[in-house]
Amino acid sequence: MSWTDERVELLKKMWNDGASASQIAKELGGVTRNAVIGKVHRLGLSNRVGGEAEAEVAEAAPATPAPKPVEPKAEAPKVVEPKPAPVERPAPQAAAPAAPSNVTPLPLRKAIIPAGQPLPPQPSLNEISPEALASVREVEKKAKRLTLMELTERTCKWPIGDPATEDFWFCGLPSQPGKPYCEAHVGVAFQPMSARRDRRR
Protein backbone atom coordinates (compact mmCIF):
# COMPACT_ATOMS: atom_id res chain seq x y z
CA MET A 1 0.00 0.00 0.00
CA SER A 2 1.10 3.54 -0.64
CA TRP A 3 0.13 6.93 0.61
CA THR A 4 -2.38 8.01 -1.93
CA ASP A 5 -4.08 11.34 -1.58
CA GLU A 6 -7.14 9.63 -0.27
CA ARG A 7 -5.29 7.68 2.36
CA VAL A 8 -3.35 10.72 3.47
CA GLU A 9 -6.55 12.63 3.74
CA LEU A 10 -8.15 10.00 5.89
CA LEU A 11 -5.03 9.90 7.99
CA LYS A 12 -5.15 13.63 8.55
CA LYS A 13 -8.81 13.59 9.36
CA MET A 14 -8.59 10.76 11.84
CA TRP A 15 -5.45 12.13 13.45
CA ASN A 16 -7.04 15.49 13.98
CA ASP A 17 -10.12 13.76 15.30
CA GLY A 18 -7.94 12.31 18.00
CA ALA A 19 -7.71 8.77 16.71
CA SER A 20 -4.65 6.82 17.76
CA ALA A 21 -2.05 5.71 15.27
CA SER A 22 -3.08 2.10 15.62
CA GLN A 23 -6.71 2.92 15.06
CA ILE A 24 -5.84 4.81 11.94
CA ALA A 25 -3.61 2.01 10.73
CA LYS A 26 -6.42 -0.46 11.26
CA GLU A 27 -8.84 1.73 9.36
CA LEU A 28 -6.50 2.27 6.47
CA GLY A 29 -5.35 -1.29 6.29
CA GLY A 30 -2.09 -2.43 4.81
CA VAL A 31 -0.03 -0.32 7.15
CA THR A 32 1.18 -0.57 10.71
CA ARG A 33 0.82 2.03 13.37
CA ASN A 34 4.51 2.77 12.91
CA ALA A 35 3.88 3.64 9.32
CA VAL A 36 1.10 5.94 10.39
CA ILE A 37 3.22 7.63 13.01
CA GLY A 38 6.05 8.00 10.57
CA LYS A 39 3.75 9.57 8.05
CA VAL A 40 2.25 11.83 10.64
CA HIS A 41 5.67 13.19 11.43
CA ARG A 42 6.68 13.60 7.84
CA LEU A 43 3.50 15.52 7.27
CA GLY A 44 4.49 17.74 10.11
CA LEU A 45 1.33 17.27 12.10
CA SER A 46 2.83 15.46 15.01
CA ASN A 47 1.50 18.09 17.31
CA ARG A 48 -2.14 17.35 17.66
CA VAL A 49 -3.02 21.01 17.84
CA GLY A 50 -6.06 22.84 16.65
CA GLY A 51 -7.39 24.69 19.66
CA GLU A 52 -8.72 21.51 21.20
CA ALA A 53 -7.54 21.09 24.75
CA GLU A 54 -5.68 17.91 25.46
CA ALA A 55 -7.41 15.24 27.45
CA GLU A 56 -4.62 15.39 29.94
CA VAL A 57 -2.35 18.30 30.66
CA ALA A 58 -4.80 19.48 33.24
CA GLU A 59 -1.85 20.76 35.15
CA ALA A 60 0.47 23.23 33.48
CA ALA A 61 -0.42 26.26 35.55
CA PRO A 62 -2.21 28.59 33.15
CA ALA A 63 -1.22 31.49 35.37
CA THR A 64 2.44 31.55 34.47
CA PRO A 65 2.79 32.53 30.83
CA ALA A 66 5.51 30.03 30.07
CA PRO A 67 8.14 31.95 28.12
CA LYS A 68 7.93 29.90 25.00
CA PRO A 69 10.25 31.08 22.21
CA VAL A 70 7.66 30.25 19.59
CA GLU A 71 8.64 28.80 16.27
CA PRO A 72 11.42 30.45 14.29
CA LYS A 73 9.33 30.09 11.18
CA ALA A 74 6.61 32.59 10.53
CA GLU A 75 3.34 30.95 9.70
CA ALA A 76 1.42 31.99 6.66
CA PRO A 77 -1.31 34.48 7.47
CA LYS A 78 -4.22 32.46 8.62
CA VAL A 79 -7.49 33.74 7.31
CA VAL A 80 -9.64 31.62 9.52
CA GLU A 81 -9.14 30.44 13.06
CA PRO A 82 -8.16 26.80 13.51
CA LYS A 83 -11.61 25.52 14.29
CA PRO A 84 -15.16 26.66 14.83
CA ALA A 85 -14.82 24.91 18.16
CA PRO A 86 -17.67 22.41 18.11
CA VAL A 87 -19.64 22.18 21.28
CA GLU A 88 -19.45 18.43 21.27
CA ARG A 89 -16.88 16.07 22.68
CA PRO A 90 -15.79 17.42 26.04
CA ALA A 91 -13.34 14.58 26.55
CA PRO A 92 -12.77 12.11 23.74
CA GLN A 93 -10.60 9.77 25.71
CA ALA A 94 -11.00 7.91 28.94
CA ALA A 95 -11.30 10.78 31.36
CA ALA A 96 -11.87 8.63 34.40
CA PRO A 97 -15.60 8.22 34.90
CA ALA A 98 -15.07 8.83 38.59
CA ALA A 99 -16.87 6.09 40.43
CA PRO A 100 -19.02 4.13 38.04
CA SER A 101 -19.76 1.59 40.69
CA ASN A 102 -22.67 2.92 42.67
CA VAL A 103 -25.01 5.47 41.21
CA THR A 104 -26.29 4.48 37.84
CA PRO A 105 -26.34 7.37 35.37
CA LEU A 106 -29.87 6.73 34.27
CA PRO A 107 -31.16 10.31 34.57
CA LEU A 108 -30.03 11.11 31.06
CA ARG A 109 -31.93 8.30 29.49
CA LYS A 110 -32.46 10.30 26.35
CA ALA A 111 -33.56 7.81 23.78
CA ILE A 112 -32.10 8.34 20.38
CA ILE A 113 -34.40 5.78 18.93
CA PRO A 114 -37.85 5.05 20.32
CA ALA A 115 -36.23 2.12 22.09
CA GLY A 116 -37.34 -0.54 19.72
CA GLN A 117 -37.82 -4.20 20.32
CA PRO A 118 -34.90 -5.63 18.33
CA LEU A 119 -32.38 -5.95 21.08
CA PRO A 120 -29.38 -8.16 20.59
CA PRO A 121 -29.91 -11.78 21.48
CA GLN A 122 -29.19 -11.56 25.15
CA PRO A 123 -29.39 -14.87 26.91
CA SER A 124 -32.53 -15.03 28.97
CA LEU A 125 -31.82 -14.90 32.66
CA ASN A 126 -33.06 -18.36 33.38
CA GLU A 127 -30.50 -19.78 30.98
CA ILE A 128 -27.56 -18.40 32.90
CA SER A 129 -26.05 -20.20 35.80
CA PRO A 130 -26.34 -18.35 39.10
CA GLU A 131 -22.59 -18.32 39.46
CA ALA A 132 -22.01 -16.81 36.06
CA LEU A 133 -24.76 -14.28 36.58
CA ALA A 134 -23.32 -13.12 39.88
CA SER A 135 -19.92 -12.92 38.31
CA VAL A 136 -21.20 -10.84 35.45
CA ARG A 137 -22.99 -8.38 37.66
CA GLU A 138 -19.84 -7.96 39.65
CA VAL A 139 -17.72 -7.49 36.58
CA GLU A 140 -20.02 -4.96 35.03
CA LYS A 141 -19.28 -2.65 37.88
CA LYS A 142 -15.65 -2.73 36.87
CA ALA A 143 -16.33 -2.51 33.17
CA LYS A 144 -14.28 0.05 31.36
CA ARG A 145 -17.33 1.32 29.51
CA LEU A 146 -15.78 1.45 26.11
CA THR A 147 -17.47 2.83 23.07
CA LEU A 148 -17.62 0.92 19.83
CA MET A 149 -14.61 2.79 18.52
CA GLU A 150 -12.52 1.94 21.53
CA LEU A 151 -12.83 -1.81 21.20
CA THR A 152 -9.79 -3.79 20.18
CA GLU A 153 -9.17 -7.43 19.56
CA ARG A 154 -8.27 -7.88 23.19
CA THR A 155 -11.09 -6.03 24.87
CA CYS A 156 -14.31 -7.66 25.96
CA LYS A 157 -17.04 -6.87 23.48
CA TRP A 158 -19.94 -7.69 25.74
CA PRO A 159 -22.62 -5.05 25.28
CA ILE A 160 -24.08 -3.51 28.41
CA GLY A 161 -27.20 -1.42 28.53
CA ASP A 162 -29.75 -0.50 25.92
CA PRO A 163 -28.27 0.22 22.48
CA ALA A 164 -31.21 2.48 21.79
CA THR A 165 -30.21 4.90 24.50
CA GLU A 166 -27.16 6.78 25.68
CA ASP A 167 -26.94 4.29 28.48
CA PHE A 168 -24.95 1.84 26.46
CA TRP A 169 -21.36 0.73 26.32
CA PHE A 170 -19.11 -2.28 26.05
CA CYS A 171 -17.48 -4.14 28.90
CA GLY A 172 -13.95 -3.47 27.67
CA LEU A 173 -12.13 -5.59 30.22
CA PRO A 174 -9.28 -7.74 28.94
CA SER A 175 -10.74 -10.50 26.83
CA GLN A 176 -9.78 -14.12 27.04
CA PRO A 177 -7.15 -15.11 24.52
CA GLY A 178 -8.94 -16.02 21.34
CA LYS A 179 -12.29 -15.04 22.77
CA PRO A 180 -14.28 -11.90 22.18
CA TYR A 181 -15.23 -11.56 25.83
CA CYS A 182 -13.63 -11.33 29.23
CA GLU A 183 -13.66 -14.33 31.49
CA ALA A 184 -16.95 -13.49 33.13
CA HIS A 185 -18.75 -12.85 29.88
CA VAL A 186 -17.30 -15.89 28.25
CA GLY A 187 -19.03 -17.73 31.03
CA VAL A 188 -22.45 -16.56 29.95
CA ALA A 189 -21.75 -16.45 26.25
CA PHE A 190 -20.44 -19.94 25.76
CA GLN A 191 -22.30 -22.71 27.46
CA PRO A 192 -22.73 -26.38 26.75
CA MET A 193 -26.00 -27.10 25.03
CA SER A 194 -26.91 -29.57 27.71
CA ALA A 195 -26.56 -27.09 30.52
CA ARG A 196 -28.62 -24.60 28.58
CA ARG A 197 -31.40 -27.04 27.94
CA ASP A 198 -31.51 -28.21 31.52
CA ARG A 199 -31.75 -24.71 32.86
CA ARG A 200 -34.35 -23.44 30.47
CA ARG A 201 -37.90 -22.83 31.58
Next chain:
DNA sequence: CCCTGATTCGC
Protein backbone atom coordinates in the same frame (compact mmCIF):
# COMPACT_ATOMS: atom_id res chain seq x y z
C1' DC B 1 0.93 -7.13 29.35
C1' DC B 2 -1.84 -3.99 27.07
C1' DC B 3 -1.44 0.33 24.95
C1' DT B 4 0.39 5.27 23.41
C1' DG B 5 3.52 8.46 20.40
C1' DA B 6 8.68 9.68 19.17
C1' DT B 7 12.89 8.75 17.01
C1' DT B 8 16.30 6.53 14.35
C1' DC B 9 18.17 4.82 10.27
C1' DG B 10 18.68 1.34 6.44
C1' DC B 11 16.23 0.96 2.50
Next chain:
DNA sequence: GCGAATCAGG
Protein backbone atom coordinates in the same frame (compact mmCIF):
# COMPACT_ATOMS: atom_id res chain seq x y z
C1' DG C 1 9.68 9.10 1.44
C1' DC C 2 8.96 4.93 3.84
C1' DG C 3 8.37 2.08 7.97
C1' DA C 4 10.48 -1.65 11.22
C1' DA C 5 12.93 -1.47 15.17
C1' DT C 6 13.52 0.74 19.01
C1' DC C 7 12.83 3.91 22.73
C1' DA C 8 10.14 6.07 26.42
C1' DG C 9 6.24 6.28 28.72
C1' DG C 10 0.95 5.25 30.82
